[in-house]
Amino acid sequence: MSQNKQVVVKELPQGQLGREHFELQTVDMPSPDDGELLVKTILMSIDAANRAWMQGATYREAVKAGDVMHTYSIGQVVESKSDSHAVGDIVAVEARWAEHVVVKAKAAQKMPPVPVLSHLLSVFGIAGRTAYHGLVDVGRPVKGETVLVSAAAGSVGGYVGQIAKSLGCRAVGIAGSPEKCAWVKEELGFDDCIDYRAPGLFKALQAACPDGIDVYFDNVGGEILETVLFQMNERGRIACCGAISQYDGSPPSGPRNVPGMLVVKRLRMEGFIVMDFAKEAHRATKELQRLVMSGELKIQEDIYEGLESAPDALIGLLAGNNRGKRMVRVAPDPS
Amino acid sequence: MSQNKQVVVKELPQGQLGREHFELQTVDMPSPDDGELLVKTILMSIDAANRAWMQGATYREAVKAGDVMHTYSIGQVVESKSDSHAVGDIVAVEARWAEHVVVKAKAAQKMPPVPVLSHLLSVFGIAGRTAYHGLVDVGRPVKGETVLVSAAAGSVGGYVGQIAKSLGCRAVGIAGSPEKCAWVKEELGFDDCIDYRAPGLFKALQAACPDGIDVYFDNVGGEILETVLFQMNERGRIACCGAISQYDGSPPSGPRNVPGMLVVKRLRMEGFIVMDFAKEAHRATKELQRLVMSGELKIQEDIYEGLESAPDALIGLLAGNNRGKRMVRVAPDPS
Numbered sequence: 209m210s211q212n213k214q215v216v217v218k219e220l221p222q223g224q225l226g227r228e229h230f231e232l233q234t235v236d237m238p239s240p241d242d243g244e245l246l247v248k249t250i251l252m253s254i255d256a257a258n259r260a261w262m263q264g265a266t267y268r269e270a271v272k273a274g275d276v277m278h279t280y281s282i283g284q285v286v287e288s289k290s291d292s293h294a295v296g297d298i299v300a301v302e303a304r305w306a307e308h309v310v311v312k313a314k315a316a317q318k319m320p321p322v323p324v325l326s327h328l329l330s331v332f333g334i335a336g337r338t339a340y341h342g343l344v345d346v347g348r349p350v351k352g353e354t355v356l357v358s359a360a361a362g363s364v365g366g367y368v369g370q371i372a373k374s375l376g377c378r379a380v381g382i383a384g385s386p387e388k389c390a391w392v393k394e395e396l397g398f399d400d401c402i403d404y405r406a407p408g409l410f411k412a413l414q415a416a417c418p419d420g421i422d423v424y425f426d427n428v429g430g431e432i433l434e435t436v437l438f439q440m441n442e443r444g445r446i447a448c449c450g451a452i453s454q455y456d457g458s459p460p461s462g463p464r465n466v467p468g469m470l471v472v473k474r475l476r477m478e479g480f481i482v483m484d485f486a487k488e489a490h491r492a493t494k495e496l497q498r499l500v501m502s503g504e505l506k507i508q509e510d511i512y513e514g515l516e517s518a519p520d521a522l523i524g525l526l527a528g529n530n531r532g533k534r535m536v537r538v539a540p541d542p543s
Numbered sequence: 544m545s546q547n548k549q550v551v552v553k554e555l556p557q558g559q560l561g562r563e564h565f566e567l568q569t570v571d572m573p574s575p576d577d578g579e580l581l582v583k584t585i586l587m588s589i590d591a592a593n594r595a596w597m598q599g600a601t602y603r604e605a606v607k608a609g610d611v612m613h614t615y616s617i618g619q620v621v622e623s624k625s626d627s628h629a630v631g632d633i634v635a636v637e638a639r640w641a642e643h644v645v646v647k648a649k650a651a652q653k654m655p656p657v658p659v660l661s662h663l664l665s666v667f668g669i670a671g672r673t674a675y676h677g678l679v680d681v682g683r684p685v686k687g688e689t690v691l692v693s694a695a696a697g698s699v700g701g702y703v704g705q706i707a708k709s710l711g712c713r714a715v716g717i718a719g720s721p722e723k724c725a726w727v728k729e730e731l732g733f734d735d736c737i738d739y740r741a742p743g744l745f746k747a748l749q750a751a752c753p754d755g756i757d758v759y760f761d762n763v764g765g766e767i768l769e770t771v772l773f774q775m776n777e778r779g780r781i782a783c784c785g786a787i788s789q790y791d792g793s794p795p796s797g798p799r800n801v802p803g804m805l806v807v808k809r810l811r812m813e814g815f816i817v818m819d820f821a822k823e824a825h826r827a828t829k830e831l832q833r834l835v836m837s838g839e840l841k842i843q844e845d846i847y848e849g850l851e852s853a854p855d856a857l858i859g860l861l862a863g864n865n866r867g868k869r870m871v872r873v874a875p876d877p878s
Contacts, residue, residue: 266807429802448802462797467764467783470814472601477812479805 210237214276214306215518220262225526230277230519238310239287245313246287247301249538253280253329254512254521255363256427256450267481276304277518282319282328283309284542293318298542300328305518307538325541330363330533331496331507334482338449339367340492341485342425344375346447346478351376353422354441356413358432360401361388363533364449366508367496368425369398374504377423380416382432384528391531396506409435425449434463440473448479508532545572549611549641550853555597560861565612565854573645574622580648581622582636584873588615588664589847589856590698591762591785602816611639612853617654617663618644619877628653633877635663640853642873660876665698665868666831666842669817673784674702675827676820678760679710681782681813686711688757689776691748693767695736696723698868699784701843702831703760704733709839712758715751717767719863726866731841744770760784769798775808783814843867 211234218231240246261271261278271278281303285293290313293299299316303309319328330336342364349355355372359365360381369379369392381392381401389401400416402409413421413435420441426433429451440446470477485492499505510530512521518536525534546569553566575581596606596613606613616638620628625648628634634651638644654663665671677699684690690707694700695716704714704727716727716736724736735751737744748756748770755776761768764786775781805812820827834840845865847856853871860869 426802433802434797446802448805450806451803462769462799462801464797466797466801467761467768467781467812467814468786470783470812471785471816472814474602474814474816474819476814477802477805479802479807479809479811481806481809484809 211235212237212306212308213515214304215515217262217271217273217275217277220271220273225259225262225523227519227523232516237308240289240310242289243313244289244310245285245293245299245316247281247283247299247303247309247311247316248286249281249283249303249307249309249515250298250541251282251326251329251511252303252305252515252518252536252538253334254518254525254534254536255280255334256525258522259526260450267483276306279303279305280329280334281309281538282325284539285316288313290314296542298325300333305515307515326509326511326533326535326537327507329535330509331367331500331505332493333533335363335533336367336496337485337489337492338482339364339371339425340496341482341488342447342449342480343368343371343423345485345488346480347423347425347445349375349377349423352378354378354380354417354419355423355425356380356382356417356421356436357425357427358382358404358436359427359528360392360396360398361531362427363508363510363530365425365427366392366396366532367505370396370505371499372423373397373399374499378417378419380413380421382428388531396508404432410438413439420444423447426451430461430463434465437463437465437469437475440469440475442473444473444475446475446477448477510534512536514538546570547572547641547643548850549639550850552597552606552608552610552612555606555608560594560597560858562854562858567851572643575624575645577624578648579624579645580620580628580634580651582616582618582634582638582644582646582651583621584616584618584638584642584644584850585633585876586617586661586664586846587638587640587850587853587871587873588669589853589860589869589871590615590669591860593857594861595785602818611641614638614640615664615669616644616873617660620651623648625649631877633660635668640850642850661844661846661868661870661872662842664870665844666702666835666840667828668868670698670868671702671831672820672824672827673817674699674706674760675831676817676823677782677784677815678703678706678758680820680823681815682758682760682780684710684712684758687713689713689715689752689754690758690760691715691717691752691756691771692760692762693717693739693771694762694863695727695731695733696866697762698843698845698865700760700762701727701731701867702840705731705840706834707758708732708734709834713752713754715748715756717763723863723866731843739767745773748774755779758782761786765796765798769800772798772800772804772810775804775810777808779808779810781810781812783812845869847871849873
């Protein structure tokens with residue numbers, strides 16, 4: 209019987225996530241029942257939200273100790289016990305950190321043929337679509353407005369700023385090092401980018417956003433959110449995409465100017481997740497394709513190699529060491 | 544020359560507001576220039592926002608030490624240097640804590656004749672219109688949903704719950720004593736009301752809102768907001784009307800589940816002030832009149848007598864001792 213490698217959550221982290229919370233295991237190859245598929249994992253999406261899943265139930269099932277770590281993956285069907293899918297199909301699945309997974313056929317979404325599969329997890333995947341819907345449908349920027357985005361060197365933030373530019377807005381990023389900020393400006397074409405680890409965030413924001421901030425795409429929460437709220441323009445909008453600063457065991461703290469500043473400035477603060485916009489995915493994909501074709505949107509990917517690198521890929525992401533969409537390649541694209 | 548009484552802010556409070564921050568003065572009667580009116584104050588509106596004005600510039604000019612205290616008033620024109628207003632006109636004005644004030648004629652809004660002038664400051668004034676627009680236009684409740692409102696025994700909260708009932712919603716209040724809660728239920732007809740000073744707010748909310756909370760009309764901010772956020776239903780809405788818990792020198796603290804809970808539950812949190820809806824005031828007035836006529840809306844007023852009672856009226860309001868719209872009567876209604 210052939211074997212399967214997988215990465216298990218040995219123990220849920222109490223504080224910061226570390227390698228010690230994971231274990232690589234070799235187990236028997238699973239086998240699909242009726243209505244199921246055996247899928248070979250090609251690429252796994254690595255997201256800050258993975259860490260939030262370990263904190264308890266969110267908008268989805270929590271990750272528990274002993275679970276093979278949960279993930280979204282792109283894979284290829286290698287055995288099918290369903291009429292709906294054929295061997296060789298490329299599918300997107302809620303999967304696990306494993307070389308092979310068994311999934312319900314009806315939960316395996318067939319993917320269109322694209323030349324580079326990783327694009328299905330970056331620009332045309334959750335990252336690109338989160339940026340698009342969060343900015344366009346929640347933030348609703350108008351030409352000439354200033355759009356600020358945190359985690360600007362991250363998988364979502366980079367697209368947010370580029371889409372904002374394409375809409376005629378001033379795009380300003382916040383990132384975690386001078387090198388990242390330089391990359392965000394030079395490589396992604398943001399108008400400005402601020403290193404939040406340097407002292408003087410408030411003044412740096414004032415300098416980078418001389419007309420105030422109209423839309424803040426918030427990936428981090430915490431003190432940065434509090435500082436930004438003071439500089440929002442009246443009737444500003446905050447698209448709440450995540451709170452990465454609060455996922456990894458930092459003591460939770462809340463923005464002290466909520467709700468005061470929301471009242472004074474008549475701000476709208478709204479949380480969203482990309483699944484809410486499933487019915488409008490076509491509009492996002494079409495616009496993202498147009499922007500990629502026109503060169504207005506550069507695709508940033510940050511790929512680790514090998515299943516066993518997945519813990520480091522996630523731990524590093526939480527520490528902010530990624531540039532663009534992080535994923536783990538478990539097998540090569542089928543030729 | 545005749546004289547005028549006024550109450551001056553002797554010193555801005557650092558912590559809690561007290562009588563020592565005010566001083567009653569007798570000064571010469573002011574006299575209007577061209578384009579101005581001399582207005583005799585009849586009723587002054589006493590609002591938690593008055594205290595926020597002392598914290599610095601908000602959506603309006605700040606109150607400074609040495610200022611005659613700012614207020615909204617209903618008054619009668621006693622001398623006019625403008626063709627737009629005649630002696631005897633009843634007007635609503637941004638005024639001061641004073642028996643008489645001089646105002647620009649163009650800033651004095653003529654009021655329709657109503658049998659009881661205080662209704663212009665309660666149900667048909669800022670309190671009623673704030674409740675209406677905040678609930679209907681910001682919170683957007685749907686029949687059958689649960690609407691929660693804090694400061695339910697206050698000037699705005701009482702109307703919020705009654706309007707929610709008229710829309711077919713479950714109305715639940717939060718107030719500051721068992722007596723207030725009983726009054727909110729029995730007199731105002733709320734389905735339930737919770738004493739936030741009693742232990743176990745979280746469980747009390749669960750019991751009073753068995754189907755979760757769809758709309759939270761927030762007058763207080765702080766820890767109550769944090770607790771409520773945990774019990775909001777997905778796609779819930781928080782209409783941010785004020786943060787009374789943070790106006791009077793309490794150490795500011797922020798809800799630790801912002802923005803996390805907003806993302807997980809896809810909540811919308813939106814600040815507003817009633818002036819934003821000036822163009823739609825007619826719709827609010829019409830609906831509020833209909834509800835008063837039909838008996839669905841009871842008018843609650845809490846009137847202190849005499850200009851010199853204004854500091855106590857405000858200090859008491861901040862401590863939560865009011866039932867319904869607080870105001871100060873400076874002169875009787877004209878007969």
